[in-house]
Amino acid sequence: MKTHFIAIGGSAMHNLAIALKDKGYQVTGSDDAIFEPSKSRLENKGILPQEMGWFPEKITADIDAVILGMHARQDNPELARAKELGLKIYSYPEFLYEQSKNKTRVVIAGSHGKTTITSMILHVLNFHQKDVDFMVGAQLEGFDCMVKLTQDNDFMVLEGDEYLSSPIDLRSKFLLYQPNIALMSGIAWDHINVFKTFDDYIDQFRKFVASITAGGVLVYNEEDPEVVKVVEAAENYFRKIPYKTPEYEIMDGKVHLKTEMGDVPLSVFGAHNLLNMEGARHICRQLGIMDEDFYEAIMSFKGASKRLEKVEREDKGILYKDFAHAPSKVKATVKAFQEQFKKEKKYGFLELHTYSSLNPVFLEQYDHAMDGLDEAIVFYSEDALKIKRMEPISPEFIKEKFRNGALRVFTNAEDLHAYWETLDKTDGVFLMMSSGNFGGLDLTK
Incomplete structure (x- = not known):
């Protein structure tokens, strides 16, 4: 069976492409940008696109299935060509x-x-x-x-x-x-x-x-x-x-x-x-x-990747990272951290960078989400707000919505990284919650 992936580099899409290659299917794909680890994994299987971009000429009448990723746009030229040829177009779940x-x-x-x-x-x-x-x-x-x-x-x-x-x-x-x-x-x-x-x-x-x-x-x-x-x-x-x-x-x-x-x-x-x-x-x-x-x-289950996952640090400090960013997930993760580490000084860092988490109406859901931590820090990028064409948000507004006047709020990565450098990572325990990377912060050092 011959399959073509439009937006093959996505986290889910590249794994499906690899699974089909392993099953014996003929797999091709395109994308306008592919990052690690998707890039290396696709390359190891021989299905990494030779060049980035969209190429309608890749869409031929002998393709049995075109699989369309969320990253692609409705006006994607490869998608338009697939429709023109009457090919079967599937979403990932379909x-x-x-x-x-x-x-x-x-x-x-x-x-x-x-x-x-x-x-x-x-x-x-x-x-x-x-x-x-x-x-x-x-x-x-x-x-x-x-x-x-x-x-x-x-x-x-x-x-x-x-x-x-x-x-x-x-x-x-x-x-x-x-x-x-x-x-x-x-x-x-x-x-x-x-x-x-x-x-x-x-x-x-x-x-x-x-x-x-x-x-x-x-x-x-x-x-x-x-x-x-x-x-x-x-x-x-x-x-x-x-x-x-x-x-x-x-x-x-x-x-x-x-x-x-x-x-x-x-x-x-x-x-x-x-x-x-x-x-x-x-x-x-x-x-x-x-x-x-x-x-x-x-008994031997150690957790899914980025779900209260312990990070091995050079200084042996205790640090966990978690994918939590939605309010209910943040509250559950903070509660678990408090229960596990009753005596230690607890630092909690939360990065807001999804559309929902930066929406002023949705921010109401974070009330008291960071309570119970000795040091609670929220980071969001003012540049990210501009890119998403969203209105500016003040640190005072964040503190108000979190119902936490002691909250430290950082709005650019440089200031956050400078604060991080002042902390002794062996004095206390650290919880890092984000679906991003805190502006490129290295959690192992």
């Missing part, structure tokens, strides 16, 4: 469904926790050598690629994202998967640039639940009132399995899960991670993994 329509599809959805839950499930299955197809949004220890596609596997585990499918398909990605088994971890308004109201955002999850196949299964977080409302209002037939935070205690700085089989020591911490783990356990049950086998495997 193509994944096409590859898994004869398998049992397991879809993990929610505003937060979905990457971690998917990662936990795959870790457990891998530990017990149970082979499945999958797509997950973070690099996992023990896995070469974030996408795996085969002819023979019975199951496919998919991280279900509620963001848009492609520039020409404005449906939420997870609405295309039609899950047989699903999980919903939580609902907290996100992607304000696309979903203008909270109800519009919640409506995507209503549609997701309605897309579960007849007689399917939904595992859901019964501690989230918005999730419960959506589940209770569902009119289609499926089996409902609720889950909640399990019992645990912290002994000698390590979390121990309380189970019928005794204490289970874990390598991760935070009540939200244990809640995620409980959801993963119920999904693994549906896949034939008994609780005893789940606990045996989960």
Whole structure:
């Protein structure tokens, strides 16, 4: 099968391209910019475009599938050529469904926790050598690629994202998967640039639940009132399995899960991670993994990339980085950090750089998000606001919305880096929350 990727360099897109190459497909692609690690990974597979840019002449009548990434624009010249030739054009999730329509599809959805839950499930299955197809949004220890596609596997585990499918398909990605088994971890308004109201955002999850196949299964977080409302209002037939935070205690700085089989020591911490783990356990049950086998495997789970991931520093200082940027994620991560490090001095850094997080209306959601830290620092770039054509935001406005007068606010990278240099990284513990990189800050030094 001959496939062509428009915007092959994206995090998800390049992994799908590699998975198809490994499956034996003929793969080509284009992009106007490709960065690491996508560049090296595509090059190693022999599918890195020779030059950057869009080339309509690459689109030929013998292509079986054109896969369109979100990075491409509606007026992309390669897309226009594909339409002209009448080629089959897929969004990323649409193509994944096409590859898994004869398998049992397991879809993990929610505003937060979905990457971690998917990662936990795959870790457990891998530990017990149970082979499945999958797509997950973070690099996992023990896995070469974030996408795996085969002819023979019975199951496919998919991280279900509620963001848009492609520039020409404005449906939420997870609405295309039609899950047989699903999980919903939580609902907290996100992607304000696309979903203008909270109800519009919640409506995507209503549609997701309605897309579960007849007689399917939904595992859901019964501690989230918005999730419960959506589940209770569902009119289609499926089996409902609720889950909640399990019992645990912290002994000698390590979390121990309380189970019928005794204490289970874990390598991760935070009540939200244990809640995620409980959801993963119920999904693994549906896949034939008994609780005893789940606990045996989960002890060695160290976390998904950038999800409370410990950074090895040259000075041996204790520092964790986390992808948290949405308000609900920030609050959960800060709470976990406080619970884990009760006696140490706690520094928390948060970078605001997504469209939602810099929106004055959305900033209301961050109230008290950084409370309980000894030093709380927020960084956003005034240049980023200009690039996004957004109105300026003052540091005083940030402090007001966070309801935290002691907050330190930096608006340019140079000042943030200068402050960073003044800190003794061995005096206290550090939490770095961002989907960016704090203006190029090296966290290992």
